[in-house]
Amino acid sequence: MSKTLNLALAEAKLVFWSMKRYMLDTLAAIGIMFLIFMGMFWGVKTIGGSGVTGESLDDMLVGYVLWMSAMFCMQSTGSEITTESQRGTLEQLYLSPLGAHRVLFFRALMNMVFNFFFVTVLLYLSMAATGRWLSVNLPFLYAMVLLSTLSLVGISFMLGGISLIHKRIQALGGILSFGLIGLMLLPTYPMNACSFLPFIAGAALVRNTIVSGDSYPLWWYGFVAANSAFYLLAGLMIFKVFERRAMKLNKMGQY
Amino acid sequence: MSEHCINVNGLVKTYGDLTAVNRISFQVNHGEILGILGPNGSGKTTTIKSILGLIRFDEGSISVHGLDAVRNRRKLLERTGAVLEGARNTYWYLSPRENLAYFAGSRGVSSGEATERADKLLKSLDLWDVADKEMRQFSAGMKQKCAIACAFIHDPDLLLLDEPTLGLDVAISRQLRAWLREMVNESGKTILITSHNMDFIESVCDRVLVMRKGEIVSHETVASLKKKFAGKYFSITLKNSPTDALISHLSELGGLSTEGNRLTLELASLDHLGSMVKALDDSRCGIEDFRTVENDLEDIFLNIIGDGEGNHEQNS
Numbered sequence: 314m315s316k317t318l319n320l321a322l323a324e325a326k327l328v329f330w331s332m333k334r335y336m337l338d339t340l341a342a343i344g345i346m347f348l349i350f351m352g353m354f355w356g357v358k359t360i361g362g363s364g365v366t367g368e369s370l371d372d373m374l375v376g377y378v379l380w381m382s383a384m385f386c387m388q389s390t391g392s393e394i395t396t397e398s399q400r401g402t403l404e405q406l407y408l409s410p411l412g413a414h415r416v417l418f419f420r421a422l423m424n425m426v427f428n429f430f431f432v433t434v435l436l437y438l439s440m441a442a443t444g445r446w447l448s449v450n451l452p453f454l455y456a457m458v459l460l461s462t463l464s465l466v467g468i469s470f471m472l473g474g475i476s477l478i479h480k481r482i483q484a485l486g487g488i489l490s491f492g493l494i495g496l497m498l499l500p501t502y503p504m505n506a507c508s509f510l511p512f513i514a515g516a517a518l519v520r521n522t523i524v525s526g527d528s529y530p531l532w533w534y535g536f537v538a539a540n541s542a543f544y545l546l547a548g549l550m551i552f553k554v555f556e557r558r559a560m561k562l563n564k565m566g567q568y
Numbered sequence: 569m570s571e572h573c574i575n576v577n578g579l580v581k582t583y584g585d586l587t588a589v590n591r592i593s594f595q596v597n598h599g600e601i602l603g604i605l606g607p608n609g610s611g612k613t614t615t616i617k618s619i620l621g622l623i624r625f626d627e628g629s630i631s632v633h634g635l636d637a638v639r640n641r642r643k644l645l646e647r648t649g650a651v652l653e654g655a656r657n658t659y660w661y662l663s664p665r666e667n668l669a670y671f672a673g674s675r676g677v678s679s680g681e682a683t684e685r686a687d688k689l690l691k692s693l694d695l696w697d698v699a700d701k702e703m704r705q706f707s708a709g710m711k712q713k714c715a716i717a718c719a720f721i722h723d724p725d726l727l728l729l730d731e732p733t734l735g736l737d738v739a740i741s742r743q744l745r746a747w748l749r750e751m752v753n754e755s756g757k758t759i760l761i762t763s764h765n766m767d768f769i770e771s772v773c774d775r776v777l778v779m780r781k782g783e784i785v786s787h788e789t790v791a792s793l794k795k796k797f798a799g800k801y802f803s804i805t806l807k808n809s810p811t812d813a814l815i816s817h818l819s820e821l822g823g824l825s826t827e828g829n830r831l832t833l834e835l836a837s838l839d840h841l842g843s844m845v846k847a848l849d850d851s852r853c854g855i856e857d858f859r860t861v862e863n864d865l866e867d868i869f870l871n872i873i874g875d876g877e878g879n880h881e882q883n884s
Contacts, residue, residue: 316676323673326666327659334661334702401656404622405718409674410645416674560624563583563617 320411324419328427343431347438350377354443370445371524376497378436379516382458383497384490385428386465389421390552391472391486398480404565413556414549417473421466429455447523454519460534461515463541467548468511474555478564502533511544570634573598573726573758574619578628581614588614590782591628596760601752603773603790604762605869611782612762613653616730619760620650632726646675649719653730653762657715660703664695664714667703668721675722682721689717693747709740716744720751726758727751733765741765745772766869778872786872793868800838801861804831807854814851818844829856 332339357373394417397403407413433451440446468489476482499507501514502521508514515537521527559565574596581589589611596602604612617623619630621641630637632644651657658667665686672682690696693713703711712732719727733741745768751757763769769776770790778786786793800822806829818824821844823834835844848855 315678319673319676319678322679323670326673327670330662330666400659401654402659404652404655405657405671406674407622408620408645408648408650409676410642411674411676412642557624560622563614563623565622 316411317415320409320415321419321423324416324423325426328420328423332427339431343435343438346381346435347442350374350435350439351442353377354439370443371447372520374436374439374443374445374447375520375523376516377439378432379458379519380494380497381435382425382428382432382462383465383493383512383516386421386425386462387469387490387493388472388483388486389424389466390417390469391476391482393417393420393424394473394476395480395483398476407565414470414552417470418466418549421469425459425462425466429458449523454523457515457519457522457537460538460541461512461519464511464515464544467541467544467546470545470548470552474552477555477559478562502529504536508536509540511540514540570631572596573600573633574760575631576615576619576628577630579615579618579625579630580627581611581618581623581625587782589618589625592779592782592784593628594777594784594787596758598758599752599756600774601748601759601761601772603769603776604760604779605764605766605769605776606762606779609781610779612779613730614782615779616650616652616728616760616762620648620728621645646722647724648726648728649722649724650728651712651715651719651730651732653734656711658703658711658718660706660711663698663700663702664690664717665699667714667718671718672721677722685721685723686717689720693717694743707737707740708735709737712736713740713744724757727760729759729761729763731763732761733763733768741768744768748772778869780872800835802831802833802835802844803857803859803861804833804848804855805829805857806831807856810853811851814847814853817847817851821847832861 354373394403397406406416409416472482472486496510496513497516499513501508501517518529518537572595577593579589579592592615604615606612614623618625619632619637621637633647635644637644668686668689669682690699695713695717698710703714716732732744748759749772752759761773773790775789776793777784809829810826810831815826818831818833821840822836825832833844835841
């Protein structure tokens, strides 16, 4: 257990050092995300005119933040593997006695934690710029986003597995990320086929609770957690299958 | 403790039609440095990666410290460090100290223990003054030293170094060989090294294994290898140009190369020594200088793999 904790701390340090080294890039990313949101916000307001209600703008704000978090989580492991492979450090991760999947899982988790911080900055910047102040329960928001985005970490492990063999998969990750925008509009409650897709049941729960003040039965939270656990485990299993294939083909150290 | 640190038995690895490693078997004893020599594509890296479990081999078995390397991979990685060829092995945007802290944590070492070990490694590898500088600015040698320090941060018993001297200058290469020898002599580490640098292998290794086309063609101590090939090379400078008869006669005794009045001869057997002296005497060309050429490992290596016949230079 203490070894796993040491690994988690090492990953937290690495993510922090990376962000510190590339601070300008980090700030530029937040700036771009903010500008995109403002462009969307004013676009919707201008085109929609008086038909656009305050609630739909709130929905857009929360939806955008959720989508940003989701996009980031979905691409995390795949892009980490591509970057590590390009840097020539991927095989060293595979020399960890704790297992590369654990190293990459904690890397994804620590990236998520740091991402939450930036998303919070983005959320407050957006609220200040639009003048629409949501009553955001941050601990609830973080807990629920973490719970639901874990399913996307699973998807990112699937993509990561593919990237072990095919190396560049950013385009596939990009397509899936944009596909999420459409999926997030699907109804998930009461339970239907769409509820079993990754992330969107959790995303709808967060959005509707914060924006509309909806409440859900306790079992629904359990369902969201089970959905995340399923996709996370499936992602890890698929990753291991690709990993074995990459080791068979000696693709681990190549880019 | 098992008899051998590493025991490779009948290892086979193929990629489609290509056999990278073909039924090789060898052992590495505890507390020794074994060098693997071989030209590109001879299977050195495949062997190292198979031991580390980075490649899944097709046939054979590998045990490390008496444990099956496939079934007990994670357990063995706790006691194994490696620097791989063609990879950076470290994060160049971080400092050596940050790299050491990260790799210690990723191997499950606590922060306190890691700091203590990092300080020792930074000092012993002469990286102390640059410990907090970004590695991107470093020379290839300093980067390599840092990669080796990171491989040692969890205090492994076994270290696998794939081409550790690639791109290093003479001074750092010398420092590294002394440091590695010290690790073996004082801390009882076991090291497996692949390298193209014969000088490095010769000075640091206890035994050498030569590979060619996925097979082991020689497996001996450096001393016995040198003894085997000793005394067969001669450099002769004549007073006059060599006659056709002399060249023809000497060519029958072994590999001969000529450059003006200077002849270099590799006798096929030391039994031909008398014939060589007689041929030189009979030719009446006069001898200005005659010396036995000491073989270095490079000559021996070329001789073993059979690529150097007649076209490698002799050191005098």
